[in-house]
Structure formats: C-alpha cells, structure tokens
Amino acid sequence: MNQEKNYRMTHQREMILEVVQKNHSHLTADEIYDRVRKKLPRISMGTVYRNLDILASCGFIKKLQPGYAQMRFDGNTRDHYHVVCMRCGKIGDAQIEPLDNTLENLENALGNLTSYGIFGHNLEFVGLCPNCMELEKDLPDDQQTNQLMMEVTEDGSQRKPN
Amino acid sequence: MNQEKNYRMTHQREMILEVVQKNHSHLTADEIYDRVRKKLPRISMGTVYRNLDILASCGFIKKLQPGYAQMRFDGNTRDHYHVVCMRCGKIGDAQIEPLDNTLENLENALGNLTSYGIFGHNLEFVGLCPNCMELEKDLPDDQQTNQLMMEVTEDGSQRKPN
DNA sequence: TAGGTTATTAGGAATGATTACTATTATAAA
DNA sequence: TTTATAATAGTAATCATTCCTAATAACCTA
Incomplete structure (x- = not known):
C-alpha cells in the first residue's frame, strides 16, 4: 500500500480506512473502534490507533490532534x-x-x-x-x-x- | 479576592499565582507544582490544579488548553x-x-x-x-x-x- | 501453490495528565 | 474568640493513548 515502508493491507486496516472515509463527522478513535467492531468483533483498540497513525502518515486520512498535550498557564492575560x-x-x-x-x-x-x-x-x-x-x-x-x-x-x- | 464567590486567599493560592506571574514561559501544572513545592513542600497536585482553575476563572491568569481533548480523524485530506x-x-x-x-x-x-x-x-x-x-x-x-x-x-x- | 520472512494482530498491562473523594485544617466574618 | 465553610493533603479513580508480547496472517519467492 505504500512505497517507502513495507506496509501490508490487512482486513483491519482496510475496514478502519473505510470507516474514516465514509464518515464526514471527524470520528474519535473509540467511535471508529465501535464501528469497525461491528464487522470485526475481535479487533483491539491498539490496532485501531496503530492503523490510524499509519494511514495518516501515508496521507490517506488526516489526524486532528490538539496542538499541545498538556495544559499550560500564562501570567500574561492580554490577548496574544x-x-x-x-x-x-x-x-x-x-x-x-x-x-x-x-x-x-x-x-x-x-x-x-x-x-x-x-x-x-x-x-x-x-x-x-x-x-x-x-x-x-x-x-x-x-x-x-x-x-x-x-x-x-x-x-x-x-x-x-x- | 473575588466579589462573586467566597474565595479565600491561602498561602498555596498566593504562591501559585506568584509563580505563574513571575514566569513568562507558559508553565505546565507539574512545573508549577515543582516550583511551589520549594516554598510549600507539602502542597499537593490537586491543590495546584484547583487553584489554577480558580485563578483563571477570576482572570488573574490564563489557561492555555487544547481546543479538544481527544484526537479525531478526518477522511477529507484537503486543507480546510x-x-x-x-x-x-x-x-x-x-x-x-x-x-x-x-x-x-x-x-x-x-x-x-x-x-x-x-x-x-x-x-x-x-x-x-x-x-x-x-x-x-x-x-x-x-x-x-x-x-x-x-x-x-x-x-x-x-x-x-x- | 507452498514455505518462509516478518509485518501485524489481539489482549492486556502500563503510562501520564487530570479529576474526584474525604477527613482534616485554615480562613475570614461576626 | 467562635463559627461556618472554603480549602487542603493525600490518595484513589478516570480516561485516552501507548507499550509489550506471543501468536497470526500477508506477501514475496521459488
């Protein structure tokens, strides 16, 4: 599926890609998990996350992640x-x-x-x-x-x- | 310290405010915790978070938090x-x-x-x-x-x- | 088409930031 | 002071995400 790395196209990966592409609602990982599980009931959450990462790195989907992981605090309350x-x-x-x-x-x-x-x-x-x-x-x-x-x-x- | 709610000014709250205001580097909660602990070694993390929230709600400091908590995934890879x-x-x-x-x-x-x-x-x-x-x-x-x-x-x- | 290499998986455990809980303590108003 | 109650320390719980590992499945090559 990709030229650079030796990625393989598995059923799990295929289903995850399909779910993300067919939904226009910016699903979370657990929403994707729930949907894919209807077809592949034994899939695990780790598989979902790993494949979402890989699919995003290949450019098939896009990962929307917060700009920063932790809260931070600013003593400067002016708009900037x-x-x-x-x-x-x-x-x-x-x-x-x-x-x-x-x-x-x-x-x-x-x-x-x-x-x-x-x-x-x-x-x-x-x-x-x-x-x-x-x-x-x-x-x-x-x-x-x-x-x-x-x-x-x-x-x-x-x-x-x- | 505030007109609306009956907030009290405690040593802990005072120190936390001071640390955030004296630092221009957008500290995380645990960085604030570390700094405050040098003066108040028994302070707990919960106290730090609670006070940061209160200080922010009073407008003394500003909380920088990611726009959304969870990652989301988009099948639409066009810029938007x-x-x-x-x-x-x-x-x-x-x-x-x-x-x-x-x-x-x-x-x-x-x-x-x-x-x-x-x-x-x-x-x-x-x-x-x-x-x-x-x-x-x-x-x-x-x-x-x-x-x-x-x-x-x-x-x-x-x-x-x- | 079979066999071998190795990417991938399921399942579960670990992580790490944040929040919730609770008995005890400290603040501020009367 | 006394008193009401806001706030605290300490700890447990949460929850999204990542990590780990033995077993499995894709795909290349003969």
Missing part, C-alpha cells in the same frame, strides 16, 4: 497569540497583534455558512523552539521536521521555516 | 479549517477557504520577530454545535456559554454568536 514547538511542546509568545478585524469578518462569514454558532477562534503558530532547532541538525534526514509536517499542522499548511 | 463545539467537542468543517496568503505573510513577519522557526499555523473556530445550542436554552444564566468564553478561546476573543 502563541508559537508552539512541534517537538517539545514549549510555548512562546507571538509578537504579533491579534487579527481581530480580519478574523471577526471571517467569523461572521462562517456564521452564515455553518449550523454552528460561532463564538471566537484559536490561532496558533507551529514551529521549532531554538533548542529543538539545534537538536534537529543531528538527526537523519527522514526524521527531520519537514518530514513530519503533515501530522502536525491542523490544516496541513506547510512551508520552510524562517 | 474546523469549527469545534466548546461544549461537546464535536468538530465540523468550516466552509471557508484557507487564509494562505494572509497568514503566510503573518508567519513571515513573525519569523523575523521570534527565535522560533515558524513552519505553519493552526486556525480553528470555536462555537456551539446545533445540538448544544438547543440544550443551552434550558440552562440557568450563570452557566450560559458567554459566561464561559474566557476559559475557552485561546486568545480571549469574545463575541456574540452568529
């Missing part, structure tokens, strides 16, 4: 955006003014298109902190950050670092 | 933004074109201001799904969503729903 390190999760301040006008217009436009009630937005920038940029230099090519981008940015936007 | 329900976590598609030009310029600008290497961005809209909007009507005023906004949007942007 953040930069999140995609390797270590460290958060820095983005010295950029909030895009209130641009995004409020966008929120209004979106409000007319969706059945959701729109209250606000989250914008964060994704990158590498100085420390992780250093470490990166010692890694083999296939572990370099640009290889990992697809899994990290929510919207798949991807470009060379500044 | 999402709307996240702030009550149930359900994710919908935002029928809005990616802001590639606007935000790429912003990423470039930011790249010159920060020590991070910038690779991309995440933008998500926050709101209420149709189902939760219905449920909302039955809630007492102090549990209505607009009361909860400060805790939800990353940058604190806040407005009436569309």
Whole structure:
C-alpha cells in the first residue's frame, strides 16, 4: 500500500480506512473502534490507533490532534497569540497583534455558512523552539521536521521555516 | 479576592499565582507544582490544579488548553479549517477557504520577530454545535456559554454568536 | 501453490495528565 | 474568640493513548 515502508493491507486496516472515509463527522478513535467492531468483533483498540497513525502518515486520512498535550498557564492575560514547538511542546509568545478585524469578518462569514454558532477562534503558530532547532541538525534526514509536517499542522499548511 | 464567590486567599493560592506571574514561559501544572513545592513542600497536585482553575476563572491568569481533548480523524485530506463545539467537542468543517496568503505573510513577519522557526499555523473556530445550542436554552444564566468564553478561546476573543 | 520472512494482530498491562473523594485544617466574618 | 465553610493533603479513580508480547496472517519467492 505504500512505497517507502513495507506496509501490508490487512482486513483491519482496510475496514478502519473505510470507516474514516465514509464518515464526514471527524470520528474519535473509540467511535471508529465501535464501528469497525461491528464487522470485526475481535479487533483491539491498539490496532485501531496503530492503523490510524499509519494511514495518516501515508496521507490517506488526516489526524486532528490538539496542538499541545498538556495544559499550560500564562501570567500574561492580554490577548496574544502563541508559537508552539512541534517537538517539545514549549510555548512562546507571538509578537504579533491579534487579527481581530480580519478574523471577526471571517467569523461572521462562517456564521452564515455553518449550523454552528460561532463564538471566537484559536490561532496558533507551529514551529521549532531554538533548542529543538539545534537538536534537529543531528538527526537523519527522514526524521527531520519537514518530514513530519503533515501530522502536525491542523490544516496541513506547510512551508520552510524562517 | 473575588466579589462573586467566597474565595479565600491561602498561602498555596498566593504562591501559585506568584509563580505563574513571575514566569513568562507558559508553565505546565507539574512545573508549577515543582516550583511551589520549594516554598510549600507539602502542597499537593490537586491543590495546584484547583487553584489554577480558580485563578483563571477570576482572570488573574490564563489557561492555555487544547481546543479538544481527544484526537479525531478526518477522511477529507484537503486543507480546510474546523469549527469545534466548546461544549461537546464535536468538530465540523468550516466552509471557508484557507487564509494562505494572509497568514503566510503573518508567519513571515513573525519569523523575523521570534527565535522560533515558524513552519505553519493552526486556525480553528470555536462555537456551539446545533445540538448544544438547543440544550443551552434550558440552562440557568450563570452557566450560559458567554459566561464561559474566557476559559475557552485561546486568545480571549469574545463575541456574540452568529 | 507452498514455505518462509516478518509485518501485524489481539489482549492486556502500563503510562501520564487530570479529576474526584474525604477527613482534616485554615480562613475570614461576626 | 467562635463559627461556618472554603480549602487542603493525600490518595484513589478516570480516561485516552501507548507499550509489550506471543501468536497470526500477508506477501514475496521459488
């Protein structure tokens, strides 16, 4: 199924892919598990997670994961955006003014298109902190950050670092 | 310390607030725990979490939490933004074109201001799904969503729903 | 088509952040 | 002070996700 790695197409993997592709509702892993289990009752949760990872790394599906795993706390209560390190999760301040006008217009436009009630937005920038940029230099090519981008940015936007 | 609720100012709460305010590095709960423990060695993790919540709800600090708790998976691999329900976590598609030009310029600008290497961005809209909007009507005023906004949007942007 | 290599699986245990519970203690108002 | 009750320490529980391992199944090659 993939050129680079010797992946094999198993029934489990096939079913998981089918479930994700046929659903437009951004299922969680356990929702996928429940659905696949109707066809393959003995499948395990570990199999579901492993295959979702593999399918995402092959570009067949997309993993939506929170920008950071742990809560963090900020003594600065003024409105400001953040930069999140995609390797270590460290958060820095983005010295950029909030895009209130641009995004409020966008929120209004979106409000007319969706059945959701729109209250606000989250914008964060994704990158590498100085420390992780250093470490990166010692890694083999296939572990370099640009290889990992697809899994990290929510919207798949991807470009060379500044 | 607060007008609405009968909060009391304890040594623990005071120390936690001080640690968060004196650090500009967006500490995690366990980093705060470690630092506070140097002054109050018997403090417990539960106390740290509870106080961080209370301090955030009073507006003294800001809680940075991921937009959604669980990973989700999308069969649609085209670039697109999402709307996240702030009550149930359900994710919908935002029928809005990616802001590639606007935000790429912003990423470039930011790249010159920060020590991070910038690779991309995440933008998500926050709101209420149709189902939760219905449920909302039955809630007492102090549990209505607009009361909860400060805790939800990353940058604190806040407005009436569309 | 069979056999062998090894990727993949099921099942269960482990992890790690966060929340919940409870008897005891400390705060602040009268 | 006294008193009501908010807050605490310590511990147990939760829950999504990852890790581990012996057994199984895909797929390449003869």
